[in-house]
Amino acid sequence: MLFLKLSWESFRFAISALKTNLTRTVLSLSGVTVGIFAIIAVFTLVDSLEANIRSSFSFLGTNVMRVDRFPYANGPQDYPWWKYFRRPPGTVAEYEFLQQRLTSAEAVTISASSNTTVKAGSNAYQGMSLTGAVYSYQDVYEISLEEGRYFTLSEINASRNFAIVGKEIANTLFPQQEVIGNQIKIKGMKFTVIGVFEEEGEGLFDTPSKDQACLIPYGAFNKMYYTGKNGMEPTIAVKGMVEDIGLVALENEMTGLLRAKRGLRPRDENNFALNKTEFIQNAIGSVFDVISVAGWVIGGFSILVGGFGIANIMFVSVRERTNIIGIQKSLGAKNYFILFQFLFESICLSLIGGITGIIIVFFLTFIQLxxxxxxxxxxxxxxxxxxxxxxxxxxxxxxxxxxxRMDPVEAIRTN
Known part of the structure; x- marks a missing residue:
């Protein structure tokens, strides 16, 4: 109860200080308001931008390692693309080899993609991303369906002409119609739609989106496109274990198995690249870390000015209430009571400025960008x-x- 009474009394003194000289207080608190606004606005923008970018690259999967010819590169460096270009692409035989022998992986999949046009009746959609996948594709990449279902194992093995389409494709080909069960035509072949992906919406970058994608069995894809060397390159992707931090164990095991499968001698250089999807996410995070530091620097100067403003208010407040302090101490008020009273007042003033800055940021979130x-x-x-x-x-x-620390007698005598 004593703490609550002390807090309430200190709060009353803080409000009184605000009312005594409103102009001085507003000008002093503006520094804190601007500083908190700058920091929180930068952090909010950075977090929102980073989340949007990470969402744009969600098609790469999480905790996934890919077998590619070209390694991911970070920053300016000598990149011998001509050497990587001569490397052989992944094959179905390598996918089956890894699937049978990998022990440090949750799932292994293989897929191939191409852009094409899809038709349904008199409607057509150009630039569709067509992907042929095996049954384990859903175990490596997140497949969220708004309606319908995924392929069964027997449908994949039999290369049935079934398809899962994106929301934008479904709306274009079948406006105001039921999508599931209808037929689409891809490169002259008819496919029955059995599912529709959840809508992702427009991304910040022009990255692949499931809204413009179509998924079919890998065997059905091979009927329309040649895959392998001099054709559509398939991509082998492996999802690592959650406990395998950095996918170190998976990378070592995959390196040994692929070298054995490709017949590489101990002194031969790897003719493949193992790329982790976290590479891009880490690169994005490092960029935004720098931006966050800049936000602290920008807001720090404003907060420094605001801090001096609040200190000035408190010094003036102490001077104006010296007699009151003397009376309080003569009546038995302890030093901690006086200390807490003014400290609480300072915190209240600073919080008022900070909350104002946060409220301004909150209203800015309603702006459409x-x-x-x-x-x-x-x-x-x-x-x-x-x-x-x-x-x-x-x-x-x-x-x-x-x-x-004021002496009560001297404080009372002060004019």
Missing amino acids: GSLEITLSFNNIMLGLGVSTIIGVVSGIVPATLAA
Whole structure:
């Protein structure tokens, strides 16, 4: 009860300080408001942008390693693409070899893709991303269906002409119609639609989206396209174990198995590249880390100015209430009571500025920025409140200490 009474009394003094000289207080708190706004606005924009970009690259999968000819590159460097170009592509035989022998993987899949045109009646959709996949494709990549179902194992093995299409393709080919069970035509072959992907919406970058994709059995894809060397290159992808941090165990095992399958001697260089999808995500994260630091620097200067403003208010407040401090101490008020009173007032003033900055950021999230959806997260709100509290403590600790150490007799005599 004593703590609540002390807090309420300190809060009343803080409000009184605001009302006494409103112009001075507003100008002083504007620094904290601008600083918190700058930091939280940058962090909110960075988090939203990073989430959107990561979502745009979700087609690569999570915790997935791919067998490619070309390795992912980071930054300017000597990239001998002519050497990588001569490497052989992955094959179905290698996929089956890895599927049978890998022990540090959850699933192994192989797929091949091409852009083509799909038709249904008098309607057509150009630029569709057509992918032929095996049954384990759903175990490596996330397959979310809005309606319908995935292929059965027997349908994959029999290379049945079934298809799963994206939402945009379904709306274009079958406007105001039932999609499941209807037929589409791809390169002269008829396919029955058995499923529709969940709508992903427009991404920030022009990355592949399931809205413009179509999935068919791998064998049906081979009926229309030649896969392998000098044809459509298939991609072998392996999903690693959750406990395999960095996919180190999976990479070592896959390297040994692929070298054995391709007949490489101990001194021969690898003629394949094992690419981790986390490479792109880590590269994205490092870029946004730099932007976050810039946000701290920009907001830090404003907060520094705001902190000095609050300290100035507190020094003035201590001066104006010196007589009151003397009376309180003569009536038995302890030093910690006076200290807490002014410190609480400083924190309240700083929080008012910080909350104002957060509210401004919140209203800015309603601004439409194309496909970029801005969201003010709970973590960023708590960050703003935490920084405001720290600024209040730092700005008020010296004035509060001076007030707590005052001699009651001298304080009462002060005019």
